[in-house]
Amino acid sequence: MASVIIVEDDPWMAxxxxxxxxxxxxxVRHARDSQxxxxxxxxxxxQVILLDLFLPHANATQLLHTLQSYAxxxxxxxxxxxxxxxxxLPSLEAYGVCKIANKASLTPKLLNQWVGELAHAxx
Amino acid sequence: MLTSGLHATLNSMKGNQKQxxxxxxxxxxxxxxxxxxxxxxxxxxxxxxxxxxxxxxxAERAQYLARLQFTSSRMLRLVEQLATSYRLExxxxxxxxxxxxxxxxxxxxxxVAAHELSPYAxxxxxxxxxxxxxxxQLVIANRDILHDxxxxxxxxxxxxxxxxxxxxxxxRTRGNHVRLSVxxxxxxxxxxxxAHLQNTIGTRPQPFSGRSGTSGLGLxxxxxxxxxxxxxxxxGRARQGGHFFVxxxxxxxxxxx
Numbered sequence: 001m002a003s004v005i006i007v008e009d010d011p012w013m014a015x016x017x018x019x020x021x022x023x024x025x026x027x028v029r030h031a032r033d034s035q036x037x038x039x040x041x042x043x044x045x046x047q048v049i050l051l052d053l054f055l056p057h058a059n060a061t062q063l064l065h066t067l068q069s070y071a072x073x074x075x076x077x078x079x080x081x082x083x084x085x086x087x088x089l090p091s092l093e094a095y096g097v098c099k100i101a102n103k104a105s106l107t108p109k110l111l112n113q114w115v116g117e118l119a120h121a122x123x
Numbered sequence: 124m125l126t127s128g129l130h131a132t133l134n135s136m137k138g139n140q141k142q143x144x145x146x147x148x149x150x151x152x153x154x155x156x157x158x159x160x161x162x163x164x165x166x167x168x169x170x171x172x173x174x175x176x177x178x179x180x181x182a183e184r185a186q187y188l189a190r191l192q193f194t195s196s197r198m199l200r201l202v203e204q205l206a207t208s209y210r211l212e213x214x215x216x217x218x219x220x221x222x223x224x225x226x227x228x229x230x231x232x233x234x235v236a237a238h239e240l241s242p243y244a245x246x247x248x249x250x251x252x253x254x255x256x257x258x259x260q261l262v263i264a265n266r267d268i269l270h271d272x273x274x275x276x277x278x279x280x281x282x283x284x285x286x287x288x289x290x291x292x293x294x295r296t297r298g299n300h301v302r303l304s305v306x307x308x309x310x311x312x313x314x315x316x317x318a319h320l321q322n323t324i325g326t327r328p329q330p331f332s333g334r335s336g337t338s339g340l341g342l343x344x345x346x347x348x349x350x351x352x353x354x355x356x357x358x359g360r361a362r363q364g365g366h367f368f369v370x371x372x373x374x375x376x377x378x379x380x
Contacts, residue, residue, distance in 0.1 A: 013167060
């Protein structure tokens with residue numbers, strides 16, 4: 001089972017993801033913004049990060065850049081998601097983004113599958 | 124009640140604006156974005172409630188259902204406001220309507236709106252406080268339209284407030300106007316960002332850097348509705364948090380309201 005940080009400013013959306021992931025035994029923590037995510041990372045780096053693209057103030061790309069600045073965070077796989085994915089989103093593999101999803105396509109089964117795959121790959 | 128002639132006069136005081144077609148397209152784009160997020164949330168909640176492998180308690184199930192109801196209501200309200208917005212922008216349209224203006228106690232309308240949003244404020248772990256002064260503050264407005272303006276501003280505040288925060292509604296007289304302030308403890312909005320909302324609406328999914336997840340459409344519609352009543356919506360000064368206000372014409376009528 002994996003440790004996951006959800007970075008999502010909508011608490012009700014985050015609750016859905018938390019419910020989906022904890023049901024299969026994953027340990028989930030939630031941050032509403034980039035700074036909150038960094039605080040959680042400093043406490044204990046997760047195995048997977050679920051990251052909303054649009055966040056208050058510092059958006060996801062700034063957080064991704066910060067993650068790459070630290071050796072012990074740079075390898076953490078990221079699932080990037082949004083309700084409004086830009087059409088011209090550049091490749092973010094260099095920033096640790098392994099999956100990009102339109103939130104509308106996320107289901108409990110799919111999210112758990114991805115988290116399981118990505119966590120297993122980091123072991 | 125004021126005549127429809129005054130309504131037409133107030134409508135003509137909006138100043139230079141985009142061409143109707145451009146504004147309509149921008150509003151359409153903003154509406155599409157604004158509805159995507161809550162619809163996605165509705166879908167996620169449906170997945171959560173429908174997945175029998177997820178161990179939900181009765182209390183959790185009830186909470187998800189309440190969120191489903193509120194999110195659906197929010198979307199319906201937006202759609203109705205968009206219809207009203209269209210009619211305001213197209214007075215020659217066959218579905219155009221005239222709305223009566225009358226002296227109203229603005230705090231009483233606030234209390235109705237606060238009561239409507241209270242269950243959802245509790246869901247967010249927050250409180251809506253309406254500051255009532257000794258003297259009534261009467262404004263010239265349409266009750267339904269004013270209600271929508273207040274709901275939009277207060278709902279916006281709730282969504283961007285931290286947990287355990289509160290939303291404060293207060294009114295005070297400023298010359299010939301009454302200013303209703305809606306304050307929260309979330310990230311503030313820069314006056315410049317709000318001033319450009321008319322041009323940025325529908326062109327980007329996040330017009331306010333500190334407030335994500337909103338296209339600004341609710342605020343844009345609130346501004347449009349306020350203008351239709353001869354008023355305006357703006358960003359006020361705040362040491363911390365967000366501060367939106369709506370200025371409306373003060374009624375000098377003696378009242379027992």
